[in-house]
Amino acid sequence: MSTDVKYAIQDVYPDDFSWCYGCGRLNEKGHHFRTGWGGDKTVTIYTPKAEHTAIPGFVYGGLLASLIDCHGTGSASLALHKKNGYMPEDGVEAPRFVTASLQVNYKKPTPQGHSLKAVGTIEELHPKKYKVHIEVFSGEICCATGEVVAVKMPESFGQSS
Amino acid sequence: MSTDVKYAIQDVYPDDFSWCYGCGRLNEKGHHFRTGWGGDKTVTIYTPKAEHTAIPGFVYGGLLASLIDCHGTGSASLALHKKNGYMPEDGVEAPRFVTASLQVNYKKPTPQGHSLKAVGTIEELHPKKYKVHIEVFSGEICCATGEVVAVKMPESFGQSS
Secondary structure: OOOEEEEEHHHHHHHHHHHOOOOOOOOOOOOOOOOEOOOOOOEEOOOEEEEEEEEOOOHHHHHHHHHHHHHHHHHHHHHHHHOOOOOHHOOOOOOOEEEEEEEEOOOOOOOOOOOOOEEEEEEEOOOOOEEEEEEEEEEOEEEEEEEEEEEEOOOOOOOOO | OOOOOOOOOOHHHOOOOOOOOOOOOOOOOOOOEEEOOOOOOOOEOOOOOOEEOOOEEOOOOHHHHHHHHHHHHHHHHHHHHHOOOOHHHHHHOOEEEEEEEEEEEEOOEEEOOOOOOEEEEEEEEEEEEEEEOOOOOOOOEEEEEEEEEEEEEOOOOOOOO
């Protein structure tokens, strides 16, 4: 299993939108999930910390949900950026997506102390809306699956509630 | 809005199963979500930390997913414990549930700096399996909804993968 994502879409998110606790490169306390292309799939690799426990020895489900969430928005951003002609390594600011819905199925207890690999398959629902089908592996074992519907962040995001 | 849950089911989880990053009272670095009865609904109240950011000013969706996750398993535990004749304040060890599936719909950007209140409605699918329908409020505004299917932790949990 590869242990790193060389060119991540989060590296080219606009600074103002790079504070996400899951994947923002500027959030010092966050997870720093990084999502890149792996062929026509998308990949995020992360090793949970010791405190990310469900019961001792196994990974917290909320951490898996967080990984799936940010992997979903990152995958959608990768897809639209590619459609616009860019790869993360081009250094061009990428579009930012937000999660409309998140679904997670926990298949197997996920052992701690190992890196996890989220693999995404992208489905375009609309030019500004993607569904990402995600599998999370520990070694060869698929521990969780999920789906994220990600929508391009509206210009008005956060300006009204 | 009330600001505390007096008697939480997590207070009577067995010690060995109280290390959850979301809701384990023994996990020093965790969120310490606490879930109790509010009439025939279940309630968890939590104020996200400054670092739990999506974009500045708004709460990270993965944190909301974590809140919904642990609120779901806590609600299922409350329900079965009550069926067995106990309330959290009785000091009797409660059954522990694990999440089979988690679904979250993000309805509105969730402002930071305010307490969140998760409210659960419990549906018994089977004596060992519950579906919990959850709404997360910031003040009067429902920011997210979700569903958790929680299954009583098998004796063999974690013993094989």
